[in-house]
Amino acid sequence: xxxxxxxxxxxxxxxxxxxxxxxxxxxxxxxxxxxxxxxxxxxxxxxxxxxxxxxxxxxxxxxxxxxxxxxxxxxxxxxxxxxxxxxxxxxxxxxxxxxxxxxxxxxxxxxxxxxxxxxxxxxxxxxxxxxxxxxxxxxxxxxxxxxxxxxxxxxxxxxxxxxxxxxxxxxxxxxxxxxxxxxxxxxxxxxxxxxxxxxxxxxxxxxxxxxxxxxxxxxxxxxxxxxxxxxxxxxxxxxxxxxxxxxxxxxxxxxxxxxxxxxxxx
Numbered sequence: 001x002x003x004x005x006x007x008x009x010x011x012x013x014x015x016x017x018x019x020x021x022x023x024x025x026x027x028x029x030x031x032x033x034x035x036x037x038x039x040x041x042x043x044x045x046x047x048x049x050x051x052x053x054x055x056x057x058x059x060x061x062x063x064x065x066x067x068x069x070x071x072x073x074x075x076x077x078x079x080x081x082x083x084x085x086x087x088x089x090x091x092x093x094x095x096x097x098x099x100x101x102x103x104x105x106x107x108x109x110x111x112x113x114x115x116x117x118x119x120x121x122x123x124x125x126x127x128x129x130x131x132x133x134x135x136x137x138x139x140x141x142x143x144x145x146x147x148x149x150x151x152x153x154x155x156x157x158x159x160x161x162x163x164x165x166x167x168x169x170x171x172x173x174x175x176x177x178x179x180x181x182x183x184x185x186x187x188x189x190x191x192x193x194x195x196x197x198x199x200x201x202x203x204x205x206x207x208x209x210x211x212x213x214x215x216x217x218x219x220x221x222x223x224x225x226x227x228x229x230x231x232x233x234x235x236x237x238x239x240x241x242x243x244x245x246x247x248x249x250x251x252x253x254x255x256x257x258x259x260x261x262x263x264x265x266x
Contacts, residue, residue: 029114120133124152126158165201220261228243
């Protein structure tokens with residue numbers, strides 16, 4: 001299944017990164033490096049050992065600090081171009097070192113004699129987030145749009161829940177056999193996975209509305225304890241970001257009102 005794809009996981013495991021950030025080498029003689037990961041000498045050395053001067057370009061799904069900082073040193077070492085996008089809004093996890101040589105747009109295709117990669121703009125986790133569709137393998141490299149073993153954090157202002165759900169639905173138009181995520185293992189049953197994530201997000205949204213209705217007027221911290229009562233408290237700081245994203249979405253849709261940091265039904 002993965003003869004064309006080699007996964008290299010950085011040693012940067014943690015609450016946000018799971019076992020670590022996955023870098024992918026696509027191809028054999030004309031290699032594309034996707035998401036080089038953190039600027040760790042050990043990690044960079046392993047990428048260069050595996051791919052060497054056969055690496056011809058670097059693609060970045062998004063510019064969070066666990067995905068793109070290794071791009072610049074590898075680009076300089078091999079004298080190869082970097083492809084990606086910059087964020088449209090303020091982001092607290094932004095890698096300031098990344099400046100693409102080629103700015104990618106939705107639908108752009110990078111072709112080699114071995115394979116082709118189609119760019120899919122999937123904002124939500126980040127405004128500049130891209131997925132890459134490896135047509136020959138029917139594989140989608142998902143970055144942090146879809147992760148193995150964890151839901152994705154949507155952190156405003158750069159993270160946007162409406163865009164995230166819309167981007168998930170966009171992927172249903174592609175003939176995908178499996179995912180190569182930015183964190184975790186290769187993932188089977190992509191259609192079921194996409195539908196499950198959408199259901200989970202909309203279920204959480206419904207819970208937000210129920211809790212707001214019950215409490216009448218509640219602020220973000222009060223709602224956090226109610227809406228995420230099924231999540232360990234140690235994860236509440238992360239959940240708070242996604243809760244805010246849900247609240248912004250519902251406010252934009254006219255389902256909630258916000259007054260003096262308190263939320264109520266419209």
